[in-house]
Amino acid sequence: MIPLPKLAKLPRPEDGLRAVAERAPQAEALAASWIERVRPFAMRIYKLRRRIATFAVAALAVSLFVHVMFGANGMVVYKKKRAEYETLRKQIGDVQQENDRYTQRIQGLKSDQTAIEKEAREQLGYAKPGEYVYVPPAPAKAAPPANHSAKK
Numbered sequence: 001m002i003p004l005p006k007l008a009k010l011p012r013p014e015d016g017l018r019a020v021a022e023r024a025p026q027a028e029a030l031a032a033s034w035i036e037r038v039r040p041f042a043m044r045i046y047k048l049r050r051r052i053a054t055f056a057v058a059a060l061a062v063s064l065f066v067h068v069m070f071g072a073n074g075m076v077v078y079k080k081k082r083a084e085y086e087t088l089r090k091q092i093g094d095v096q097q098e099n100d101r102y103t104q105r106i107q108g109l110k111s112d113q114t115a116i117e118k119e120a121r122e123q124l125g126y127a128k129p130g131e132y133v134y135v136p137p138a139p140a141k142a143a144p145p146a147n148h149s150a151k152k
Helices: 013-047 049-070 076-111 113-124
Strands: none
Touching: 013 113, 049 076, 076 113
8 A cells, every 4th residue: 555645734714813913013013113214214205305306307308308309200300301301392393494494395396497497407407508507626635644754
């Protein structure tokens, strides 16, 4: 036969209450000693409560200011994006004006005979009978600069 281990005797509920009641004076003494140690510190904090609150509010204000100025969507980033927006808007206006000029030129070449004649004269070198076209000579190549350094 296998020997069974001895079962521990479970305490009764009355035994637990008795143990608590026996140790109550020690617990009260320990709590009183802690209260006496902490009380001066608590009183000091209570007297300085306005200063502590003022410091906390100031720290919160400074942290909010830093976040608003330098955060991910702060004023510094906003100013950079605003300047970039203005630059891009100006570029869009310039490109739009250039586009309008090209559109007017295209419309003129489609309908205006004088514009067609002007383009033919300038681009293709055409001339009317009896006119002379002057073509300037090609520029001569510049002489290479004289190199007066000694050869090695």
